[in-house]
Amino acid sequence: MIKRLFILLTMISQMAYGDETDQAFAYADTQLRYQLEQVENVRKEKKDWTLMPRCVEKNGRLRMVRQPDWCCGFFSGELWQMYQYSHDPFWREQAVSNTWPVERVKTNDGSHDLGFMVYNSFGKAYELTGEQSYRDVVVQAARTLATRFDQRVGCIRSWSWGTPDRWQFAVIIDNMMNLELLFEASKLTGDRSLYDIAVTHANTTMKNHFRPDGSSYHVVDYNPADGSVIKRITHQGLFDESVWSRGQAWGLYGFTMCYRFTHNPAYLSQAQKIARFWFSQPDMPEDLIPYWDMRDPAIQTGVGPAQNGGCPRDASAAAIIASALYELADYVPDNDAKAYRDHADKILHSLFTSYQPSPRTTQGFLLLHSTGNYPAGDEIDVPINYADYYYLEALNRVRAFKNK
Numbered sequence: 378m379i380k381r382l383f384i385l386l387t388m389i390s391q392m393a394y395g396d397e398t399d400q401a402f403a404y405a406d407t408q409l410r411y412q413l414e415q416v417e418n419v420r421k422e423k424k425d426w427t428l429m430p431r432c433v434e435k436n437g438r439l440r441m442v443r444q445p446d447w448c449c450g451f452f453s454g455e456l457w458q459m460y461q462y463s464h465d466p467f468w469r470e471q472a473v474s475n476t477w478p479v480e481r482v483k484t485n486d487g488s489h490d491l492g493f494m495v496y497n498s499f500g501k502a503y504e505l506t507g508e509q510s511y512r513d514v515v516v517q518a519a520r521t522l523a524t525r526f527d528q529r530v531g532c533i534r535s536w537s538w539g540t541p542d543r544w545q546f547a548v549i550i551d552n553m554m555n556l557e558l559l560f561e562a563s564k565l566t567g568d569r570s571l572y573d574i575a576v577t578h579a580n581t582t583m584k585n586h587f588r589p590d591g592s593s594y595h596v597v598d599y600n601p602a603d604g605s606v607i608k609r610i611t612h613q614g615l616f617d618e619s620v621w622s623r624g625q626a627w628g629l630y631g632f633t634m635c636y637r638f639t640h641n642p643a644y645l646s647q648a649q650k651i652a653r654f655w656f657s658q659p660d661m662p663e664d665l666i667p668y669w670d671m672r673d674p675a676i677q678t679g680v681g682p683a684q685n686g687g688c689p690r691d692a693s694a695a696a697i698i699a700s701a702l703y704e705l706a707d708y709v710p711d712n713d714a715k716a717y718r719d720h721a722d723k724i725l726h727s728l729f730t731s732y733q734p735s736p737r738t739t740q741g742f743l744l745l746h747s748t749g750n751y752p753a754g755d756e757i758d759v760p761i762n763y764a765d766y767y768y769l770e771a772l773n774r775v776r777a778f779k780n781k
């Protein structure tokens with residue numbers, strides 16, 4: 378009897394979440410059509426058809442960027458996510474026309490963010506269409522990214538700026554995300570060197586970027602002469618030993634993705650260790666949308682620059698974590714998988730019920746309350762495009778799982 382009741386309750390909750398996923402996509406459909414109108418207005422005014430929406434400024438205006446801004450590929454990625462869900466030619470057309478303006482970045486060797494820019498746009502386009510032209514851009518971008526790899530350090534250099542005043546050879550945890558481009562290009566071409574670079578970068582990061590509890594530093598500065606660690610610091614977190622939420626999210630997603638391509642159990646363990654650390658955060662809000670930095674004293678004092686006062690949240694970190702957990706759940710035994718999916722379901726439920734602006738407002742963004750670069754005073758508690766991208770990706774992932 379109790380078992381039957383449990384099955385019934387599980388079915389009801391699955392139906393509720395299934396409905397909610399479709400409702401979230403229906404909402405995204407309305408919002409993104411509205412965002413396309415806003416984007417068109419700015420492009421016409423500026424006579425620049427390469428501009429992409431990045432965030433909403435504090436004054437409510439749309440901030441537009443073009444390549445090589447690291448956020449230039451997320452908008453087309455969102456449109457591809459809409460096409461993946463709907464198979465509607467409208468979304469495909471919009472995605473195509475917003476993907477090609479990013480192409481030029483494929484030969485830009487000044488940025489480690491080629492994965493963010495090219496994988497989520499051209500990579501997604503290739504995955505959904507199989508068209509050769511997208512594949513070629515992915516491969517070219519990966520070859521360009523590989524030129525930033527340093528054999529002595531065993532990593533791809535992250536930022537080119539700041540050297541030598543602030544660091545010698547900076548590697549940031551975010552850089553794990555760019556390995557997806559290398560792995561994919563290696564798979565497409567059979568070029569083993571791209572795979573080896575990705576694996577070496579992941580191994581070096583696993584060795585040097587993490588604290589014993591599974592949390593990560595934001596920046597590790599290496600000595601390029603011998604590959605030794607000079608210092609471990611932060612740039613976008615509150616202080617060097619703090620827990621910058623999006624950094625933890627990039628690490629979780631990054632090592633989960635590395636396991637997808639390599640089946641190396643060390644990467645799976647690393648991802649699970651990060652998840653354990655994340656689940657044990659004493660100050661995690663009830664709704665599982667983290668504070669921008671989990672060691673910000675404003676969490677306790679309640680005095681901070683969030684819209685309604687208090688410590689700002691980071692919906693983008695939550696969306697990245699949800700998406701990563703859905704993938705990680707596919708690789709682990711049932712008990713862990715359930716815990717990961719439950720956590721991710723709860724994040725999506727919170728985002729759907731409490732973080733979406735009213736339809737046809739807020740420049741068409743899907744989620745409120747992300748924090749981009751708090752120490753620089755930039756993008757604090759605002760909508761940002763990568764939060765929307767990973768939200769849609771997580772929705773597609775949960776839908777794929779529930780349709781299995």
Ligand code: GLY
Nearest residue numbers: 447551613623749
């Ligand atoms: N560099 C990526 C981020 O701000 O998370």
